[in-house]
Amino acid sequence: MGRLVVAAAVAAWAIPIAAWVDSVVPDPYMDEIFHVPQAQRYCRGDLLTWDPMITTPPGLYYISLAYVAALFPGAWATKVADALEPLCTPALLRSTNVIMAVVCGVLVHDLLLCIKPGISKAKATVYAILVALYPVHWFFTFLYYTDVASLAAVLAMYLYCLKKRFWVSAMFGVISILFRQTNAIWMLFFAANGAITYVQDLCHSDYVSHENNGLTDKSITEVSDLANKATAPGLRRRRKDRSITMKRVVSGSTKLHTSFTEEISDISFGLWNSKCKVLITFTPFVIVLVVFVAFIIWNGGIVLGAKEAHVVSPHFAQLLYFGLVSSAALLPWHFTPRRVSDLFRLCRKNKTFSLLAMLMALGLSFVAVHFFSIAHPYLLADNRHYTFYIWRKVIQAHWMMKYILIPFYVYSWFSVINILGKSQTRVWVLSFIFSVALVLVPAPLVEFRYYTIPLVILILNSPVIDNGKLLALGSVYAAADLFTLAMFLFRPFRWEHEPGTQRFMW
Incomplete structure (x- = not known):
C-alpha cells in the first residue's frame, strides 16, 4: 500500500507540472540542447553519430527509446526509424524522467523498510515523498537530464545489494554507469559494504x-x-x-x-x-569493474565528450561545499539548537581529541579553500543555475567570505559524521566519505546535481526524525520548489552571444 501511495503522490504533482512546463518551455532548455537532439538521432535509428559536447554515456537515450517504443508498439513494429522520429518530441522525452521520479520514490520507500526494519510503512511513505520534493531532484524531474534516471538506477542497485541479490545489483550497476560514469564509485561502495x-x-x-x-x-x-x-x-x-x-x-x-x-x-x-x-x-561486481577500467583506458579518460572542459582537477573545496549543502538541505538533523548543544557536549567529553580534530579539520579546510577552490568557466557564464548567484553574491561578495564559511563547513561535516555514526559502523562512515570525495573532488564544476545521490544516501542512513520535523522540512522543500518553478516559467531567459563567450541573461 505504501508504494501505491508514494507513486500516486509523486505522479499527482509531477504529471500536471510537467505538462505545464512543456507548454511554457516547449524547446530544449539548458543542457537539453545537447541531450534532446542526441535522443532524436537514436529515434531515427542513428546510433553511431555522437555529439562531442555530451560527456555521459547513452543510457538515458536507450531508456527513452525503449519507453517510446513501449508507448507506441505499432510504430516499433512497422518502420522504426521513420515512425519513431516524429514521436521523440522534447515533451515526450522529458516524460521519461517523470516516470523515473515515481520509480525513485518507490525505491526510497523500499530501501527505508530494508535499512530500518523498525520504521513504519507510513513513516517510510512520508520519507519517500520528502525525497521526491527535494528541490534539485524535483526540478530536473521536468527536464531531459540524466540525473533522475541515474538516481533511480543507483537506488535499485543499493536495494538489491541489501537484499543480497548481487547479480541483479551488478546489472543495475551497469545501467547506472550508462547514465553517469561516477556511479561506478557507488557500485564499489555498495559492494564493499555488502561484502x-x-x-x-x-x-x-x-x-x-x-x-x-x-x-x-x-x-x-x-x-x-x-x-x-x-x-x-x-x-x-x-x-x-x-x-x-x-x-x-x-x-x-x-x-x-x-x-x-x-x-x-x-x-x-x-x-x-x-x-x-x-x-x-x-x-559480478568484479566483472563490471574490470570492464569499466578497460573502458577508461580505451577512452583515455572517464568523460566521453568536452574533455577539455571536464579535466580531472584537485577540487577539494567541492567536498566542503557538499557538507554544507547537504546539512542545510537536511536542516532538522543538523542545524537545531539541540543538535548544536549535543555536538558541544560530545566534544567536551574528550577535550584533547576533539580539540586536535577540530584544529586539523580547520587547517585542512583552509588549505582546500585557499589552494583548491576552482571557478569553472561554466559556473561564471550561465545565470540559470543557483550556483551562479551563490558564487557571485556570497562566496565572492568579499575576499574574506570564503574563509568565514570554513567553520560552517567543519561543523557540517562533524554533524554528518556524528549522525551517520549513530546508525552505521565507523568503516561504513569512512567508506562513505571516501566515496563522496572520489565522486566530487575530481569535478571542477560546482553543481548541486552532483550532490543528489550522496544526499539521498545520507537521508536513508540517518536516524529517523519525528513527523513534525518531517512536515516542516517538506514545507520548506515545497516552497523552494514553487519558487524555482516561478523563476523558471515567469522570468524567461534570453541568449546573448558574444565572440568567445556564451552567456544567459534575464
Whole structure:
C-alpha cells in the first residue's frame, strides 16, 4: 500500500507540472540542447553519430527509446526509424524522467523498510515523498537530464545489494554507469559494504551453529566441562575470548568495538578467512569493474565528450561545499539548537581529541579553500543555475567570505559524521566519505546535481526524525520548489552571444 501511495503522490504533482512546463518551455532548455537532439538521432535509428559536447554515456537515450517504443508498439513494429522520429518530441522525452521520479520514490520507500526494519510503512511513505520534493531532484524531474534516471538506477542497485541479490545489483550497476560514469564509485561502495555484511552473516551462522551444537550435544558438553575443570582453565579462557570476538564480528555495531583499529582488524580477519566465498559471491561486481577500467583506458579518460572542459582537477573545496549543502538541505538533523548543544557536549567529553580534530579539520579546510577552490568557466557564464548567484553574491561578495564559511563547513561535516555514526559502523562512515570525495573532488564544476545521490544516501542512513520535523522540512522543500518553478516559467531567459563567450541573461 505504501508504494501505491508514494507513486500516486509523486505522479499527482509531477504529471500536471510537467505538462505545464512543456507548454511554457516547449524547446530544449539548458543542457537539453545537447541531450534532446542526441535522443532524436537514436529515434531515427542513428546510433553511431555522437555529439562531442555530451560527456555521459547513452543510457538515458536507450531508456527513452525503449519507453517510446513501449508507448507506441505499432510504430516499433512497422518502420522504426521513420515512425519513431516524429514521436521523440522534447515533451515526450522529458516524460521519461517523470516516470523515473515515481520509480525513485518507490525505491526510497523500499530501501527505508530494508535499512530500518523498525520504521513504519507510513513513516517510510512520508520519507519517500520528502525525497521526491527535494528541490534539485524535483526540478530536473521536468527536464531531459540524466540525473533522475541515474538516481533511480543507483537506488535499485543499493536495494538489491541489501537484499543480497548481487547479480541483479551488478546489472543495475551497469545501467547506472550508462547514465553517469561516477556511479561506478557507488557500485564499489555498495559492494564493499555488502561484502562486509556478507562476512558478518557467515560468522553469525558459524557462531549460532557452534552455540546450538554446544546446547544440543549434552553428553559432549558434560565431558568437556569435566575436562575443563580438571586440566584446562586456559582453554576455557581462550574459548570465552573467541566467543566475544565472534559476537563482535556478528554484530556490526560500533558500540561493541572499543576502537576503530579493532573494528578494522575484525573485518579484515573475517574477509581474509572467507576470501574465496566473498570473491565468488561478488564476482559480478568484479566483472563490471574490470570492464569499466578497460573502458577508461580505451577512452583515455572517464568523460566521453568536452574533455577539455571536464579535466580531472584537485577540487577539494567541492567536498566542503557538499557538507554544507547537504546539512542545510537536511536542516532538522543538523542545524537545531539541540543538535548544536549535543555536538558541544560530545566534544567536551574528550577535550584533547576533539580539540586536535577540530584544529586539523580547520587547517585542512583552509588549505582546500585557499589552494583548491576552482571557478569553472561554466559556473561564471550561465545565470540559470543557483550556483551562479551563490558564487557571485556570497562566496565572492568579499575576499574574506570564503574563509568565514570554513567553520560552517567543519561543523557540517562533524554533524554528518556524528549522525551517520549513530546508525552505521565507523568503516561504513569512512567508506562513505571516501566515496563522496572520489565522486566530487575530481569535478571542477560546482553543481548541486552532483550532490543528489550522496544526499539521498545520507537521508536513508540517518536516524529517523519525528513527523513534525518531517512536515516542516517538506514545507520548506515545497516552497523552494514553487519558487524555482516561478523563476523558471515567469522570468524567461534570453541568449546573448558574444565572440568567445556564451552567456544567459534575464
